[in-house]
Amino acid sequence: MAGYRGSAPVRWGNDAARQSQHDVYGEVLDCAFQWAATGGVIDAGLWDRLTTLVEAARTAWARPDHGIWEVRSSPRPFTYSAAMCQVALDRAARLSRRLGLPGDPEGWDEDARAITRHILDNAWDPAQRTLIEHMAPGGGLDASLLALPLRRVLPADHPKMVATCRAVAERLDAGGGLLYRYLPEESPDGVGGPEGAFILCSFWLVDNLVGQGRVGEAVELFDRLCTYPNELGLLPEQLAPGDGTFLGNFPQGLSHVGLISSAVLIARTAHGLIPELSTHAWFP
Template identity: 35%
Template sequence: MADMAIENHAVIGGLRTTALVALNGSIDFLCWPRFDSPSVFASLLDPEAGEFSLAPALEGGRLTQFYVPDTNVLLTRRLSTEGVSEISDFMVPLPVDPVQRLIRRVKAVRGRVTYRLRCAPRFDYARVSHSIEQPEACQVIFRPDGPDLPPLRLCASVPLTIEGDAVVAEFALEQNDTATFTLDSEEAGENICLEPHRVAEAFKETSTYWRDWVAHSSYTGRWREHMTRSALALKLLTSAEYGSMVAAATFGLPEDPGGVRNWDYRYCWVRDSSFMVNAFMKMGYREEATAFIRWLHERRLAAKPGEARLRVLYGIDGRNIDFETDLDHFQGYRDSRPVRIGNGAEGQLQLDIIGEVMDAISLADEAFERLSHEEWISVAEAMDWLSVNWNQPDESIWEVRGGKRHFLFSRFMCWVALDRGIGIARRRSLPGRVALWRRERDAIYHDIHENFWNEDLGYFTQFKGGDAIDASCLLMPLMGFIGDHDPRWQSTLNAVGERLVDDSHVYRYEVKKGENHDGLTGTEGTFTMCSFWYVECLARSGDLLQARFLFEKMLSYANHAGLFSEEIGPAGEHLGNFPQAFTHLALIRAGLYLDQALSRAGRCN
């Protein structure tokens, strides 16, 4: 089961956690009960790290997997001459049901179909053992031996058999018959398992929830299917309980197969989440933006006295993530080790995050959610701090582990932060040291043009004093720092095309150059978020035909379910954690701008 490629998966979730479902019907990644909780199924990373397989005993045939339209309800089918099987997988969203459940329903669509089930959780990243209790034939409880680990209960409409430390079942369904399986915590629902008719109701309620959510979208353009799927993927990465958002659903999936670039993205990065807020707002979703901005404000209020900056990342509930640990017993996806949990970037200085936060806050404040008095005081304090500290080296957006530098990206995002703070103060007539902010904003502008522009090379360099180029510069016009047609920008955009672009794909930087060394061995795939940024930059520069051509090419790299990971390899394989918020939010941004630009240009399709 662990042999399925990253791209051969889809994701389900209920706004508390997510699970990956492979094309063969196996759930081979699930952290429970929250996104950042320990894994219970992780056979995608190690064959002994837990799985929940459910498969028809049909020879040959074809596997298909797709979502019920406009939902996150997943259907996995096997079609063969012997019969047709269908598995429905979903989690009931928190707003629909306070009880957290993963539900699997199988149906023999055609013919008589025999199924085999195996549920083998491995608690706490497969580090602790468990016992199994069977209060009745169709119900088992997996009870972990470690402390603070919730037990799991599996309820079924068919008899279950304990087999070692796993539970199995083999059963046959006649045509149109169904069987149901629900996974929840033992204390859920007062120890009452869902009857099959209640599972059918949950299917309808969950589908209705997602369709109603999609109906609030303001997007009606050319790429509705891709844009809607990206929005649904982003929504799955949000916490209904806290309002926070995770960068991706997984940990440990490699950027370089067989290499060491294997990170844990199940946490709330302030940068990524602020970009997500931007995408949600542009698609017409206000609730998600409001919830996250309030969550951010709570983090600021929880900061230590005198601590003016936000942390780089947090746990879903706002706790500090102050560790990075290797799971040495994990084999790793295609031998990619070490498999890490936690994230060492937490201790880094990343000055750019204030810029992303301020851009999101400014958009929300102008559109619908005016800052409260307390929120403005926090913003003003951050602006004061940044006015004094912007000229520091840091690790910046790519979280390099080769030492701090004066990175271009952080520098112009500091400009963005101060610019947005000034704009809010002016628009709302709010008090603050606006003259100081304006002076420092202008100083940053001059610093970038004097110290990051390389006249000989004809582009803005990755860091002060270097000669490398970095795809994060693509945000310069997108954030309003420089004009779309400014000669310096056009020259830089051409340099990105020459040095970082491979067909429609964009590398984030040249990892093989010693001066760009990020402190890690190996290489990586192309960074899909940067590819969509490049599309938007081309469109803004007026090259609509090329922008659309590359956009359509990039859409073709989505997997069968319309999902993207972080990176794309040389053969089109997905690399990095999956699904990745960065990629889907950049797709939305590029699609929105390109759609509008094509319409303005009079192109009807």
């Protein structure tokens, strides 16, 4: 365990209540998909509410929002937000078919595939050789793109995903296995001040390395990240590069979710199971 690290003061409140975040559609439908996969019941009333969200995702994906990081600058057509709308449509189609629920599974499928194509065509920057933060020219690099394989939007070993993973690891490197989620000078967030390293992004990198078959590198990075929790095994939202001071919300649930998910993925791979993030195990 690492020694004690203090936690820097955090900003009270944010503007999320007045913002649009289109990734929520995919979050909710993915939860419903996993709920049903483990025996949870989706009754008619719940399905009616879920399909309302799915239909909203059909148009929301192309509109600017404030994104996963809740930027205070002008809304942008964030790639991650569009990807999560794809998740909403994909999961709805699967649920409809598997459970015999009413809806438009063929249309949802078609729209989900169209969003994926749009991301590959319009969020790809050929000059930078990476997917970028939003589906418009001139965008910066964003570590949230590492979550696309985790959400089954693109396989971790897709050529454009491999290139994006490499770019994030190199250009958002904060040292010590840590990553910045973005660079404010390239991706204005309207908040101001220095940016700490967002530890969840490093666990996303671990998962991508596993999905690419680079398990040894993934384990090495994971072991390094496991030196950051304090004496109680708790992690913050961010760490200060260099001295490891805890920054932001503490303890941060998302950081621990990332740690647990990476640990499970590595353990499954060690037992000979095909990484679920690669094309070889893409769910049907």
